[in-house]
Amino acid sequence: MSQFKISPSILSADFARLGEEVRAVDEAGADYIHVDVMDNHFVPNLTIGPVVVQAIRPHTQKPLDVHLMITPVDAIIPEFAKAGANIITVHPEATIHLDRSIQLIKSLGCKAGVSLNPATPLSVLDYILESIDLVLVMSVNPGFGGQSFIDYSLRKIEAIRKRIDATGKAIELEVDGGVKVDNVRRVADAGADVFVAGSAIYNTPDYRATIAAFRSALG
Numbered sequence: 001m002s003q004f005k006i007s008p009s010i011l012s013a014d015f016a017r018l019g020e021e022v023r024a025v026d027e028a029g030a031d032y033i034h035v036d037v038m039d040n041h042f043v044p045n046l047t048i049g050p051v052v053v054q055a056i057r058p059h060t061q062k063p064l065d066v067h068l069m070i071t072p073v074d075a076i077i078p079e080f081a082k083a084g085a086n087i088i089t090v091h092p093e094a095t096i097h098l099d100r101s102i103q104l105i106k107s108l109g110c111k112a113g114v115s116l117n118p119a120t121p122l123s124v125l126d127y128i129l130e131s132i133d134l135v136l137v138m139s140v141n142p143g144f145g146g147q148s149f150i151d152y153s154l155r156k157i158e159a160i161r162k163r164i165d166a167t168g169k170a171i172e173l174e175v176d177g178g179v180k181v182d183n184v185r186r187v188a189d190a191g192a193d194v195f196v197a198g199s200a201i202y203n204t205p206d207y208r209a210t211i212a213a214f215r216s217a218l219g
Ligand code: DX5
Pocket: 009, 011, 012, 034, 036, 067, 140, 141, 142, 143, 144, 145, 146, 147, 176, 177, 178, 179, 196, 197, 198, 199, 200
């Protein structure tokens, strides 16, 4: 079993057939299902809320990897937990009290993630890294699928990998945005172990073949 995980983002799925689309990537070998929650406030796009998470929950046993790009965030975190989220990731800019948001997520029995926008410095991790389960590095500016990978993210991934290793804890390093079969190896070499891919999976006709191609690129 590879240590690498693939988390297809349903942002690029056919929303009219969402349950089917979730099942399809599950059966095609996804490790997580990445759910992008956007509010047209923190990011310039509007997607889904807890009712949709609840609706897709019966379609997969895989962990729902819920990426919250919304502010304010704390009041609605319990709704996502109740809807069946397994991992809940927040952006530090979206919460005044990041530590409180992390504790809230964990108190609901979910894994807690913190996401760094491309320009967000690593220092936000200084005091909270050891209390979280996952760091989500944005390799595009959040809001849309299908954007190009920002190359300087690789340096950031390398630096975070060092910090995670120094903790000695099993904190996952997930990368989100512009990840494709042809760059995933470089992202893995920089130190990532969980790969979000939206358009690179859902815009292809055969999800199983595409996920297999990701795995063979990862070696
Ligand atoms: C962007 C989202 C991503 C997005 C990735 O704000 O957080 O998860 O769906 O899409 P691709 O893989 O197409 O860049």
